[in-house]
Amino acid sequence: MAPPRSIDGTLLKQGAEAHVYKSTFILPSVPCLIKVRPTKPYRHAILDTRLTKHRCVSEARLLNRCRSMGVLCPAVYFVDEKRGEIIMEWIEGPSxxxxxxxxxxxxxxxxxxxxxxxxxxxxxxxxxxxxxxxxxxxxxxxxxxxxxxxxxxxxxxxxxxxxxxxxxxxxxxxxxxxxxxxxxxxxxxxxxxxxxxxxxxxxxxxxxxxxxxxxxxxxxxxxxxxxxxxxxxxxxxxxxxxxxxxxxxxxxxxxxxxxxxx
Ligand SMILES: Nc1ncnc2c1ncn2[C@@H]1O[C@H](COP(=O)(O)OP(=O)(O)O)[C@@H](O)[C@H]1O
Ligand SMILES: [Mg+2]
Missing domain, CATH: 1.10.510.10 (Transferase(Phosphotransferase) domain 1)
Structure with a gap:
């Protein structure tokens, strides 16, 4: 597992499975959302790396599949499976x-x-x-x-x-x-x-x-x-x-x- 990096963004939610940040992607005018799955210290390291990678890749794949089939969801900008990070389109608007x-x-x-x-x-x-x-x-x-x-x-x-x-x-x-x-x-x-x-x-x-x-x-x-x-x-x-x-x-x-x- 890659060492944690500090994320340049505003922490929006620190859930059990993921931390989400609002940040920008490449240009300061392009807002994005960074979803990070933090390592779980109580889990066996190898298992933890595999699970994190699996969940991250699975989520990114589902997002891509939806978009390619015309179901609206955030566009995936970047995936770092080792770090368990997905950078995606920022959706402006309320839930x-x-x-x-x-x-x-x-x-x-x-x-x-x-x-x-x-x-x-x-x-x-x-x-x-x-x-x-x-x-x-x-x-x-x-x-x-x-x-x-x-x-x-x-x-x-x-x-x-x-x-x-x-x-x-x-x-x-x-x-x-x-x-x-x-x-x-x-x-x-x-x-x-x-x-x-x-x-x-x-x-x-x-x-x-x-x-x-x-x-x-x-x-x-x-x-x-x-x-x-x-x-x-x-x-x-x-x-x-x-x-x-x-x-x-x-x-x-x-x-x-x-x-x-x-
Ligand atoms: N692409 C996005 N654009 C804007 N806000 C988002 C986006 N994705 C998530 N959020 C905000 O972050 C919160 C947590 O993200 P979510 O993917 O639902 O993770 P969790 O598994 O912790 O619920 C969401 O409820 C929403 O308010
Ligand atoms: Mg949610």
Missing amino acids: VRDFLHDYVDVGCDFGNGGNNRGSNDEGIQLDPLMENIGKTIGKLHDIDIIHGDLTTSNLMLKNRENLAITSNSQEGSRLLTGIATSPSDFDVVLIDFGLGQVSNSDEDKAVDLYVLERAFLSTHPRATRLFNIILDSYKKNCLGSAVVLRRLQEVRLRGRKKSMVG
Whole structure:
């Protein structure tokens, strides 16, 4: 394993598996994200090197595969497998999690009843965003990629040039200024393929959806209606959706039984 190097950038997150930094790539005007898998001192050194390398290469490959098949995700700029580092495109824009959170803060009714049915007073439509998410996941599954950690934090909204879904993260709170009003105004970008894999198994795809469902409903308890829009859009946009959605019913039942048992 190469000796650790000090990274010229701002540490954004220090997770168990990875540390992520915001930095620049080659030119000061090109922001990037550096994802580093630190060595684990408690693991056997050779095993640790192999695992780090494997996970780093696997994540970079999945990102490249997605991009080449038209599923939006960060472009990979550089991989240093020995150091366990990936340098990738910086995605400017809030995560879906922050976006929805801000929505709740501004008093949006998430749509179980209520008159605004997924839009708040300013006329912001959430439905198109949900459709976009369903379509993106449908595409991902059609190319046989399982994300492995589909949470609303791992779905980001990408700024289109002339438009602003911008967030200003300060002390954990994000302010949105200038908000997209139509589905064509923003792109949903998938990030964090650290637990991803290539698989054509309906079970794996159903579990992917189930993970998103749990994450979605626990972050936004009133979002049942919105999650159903994701599933509807998945159904329309994913070739193999019928079998996967049937499988999802079984996965849900298993999940429920498990939580009853303890
Ligand atoms: N390409 C990117 N552009 C901008 N922010 C990113 C990018 N990738 C990750 N992030 C930010 O860093 C956080 C952690 O990165 P992630 O790849 O999800 O690692 P982890 O496995 O620790 O969750 C994300 O939740 C997101 O806020
Ligand atoms: Mg993540």
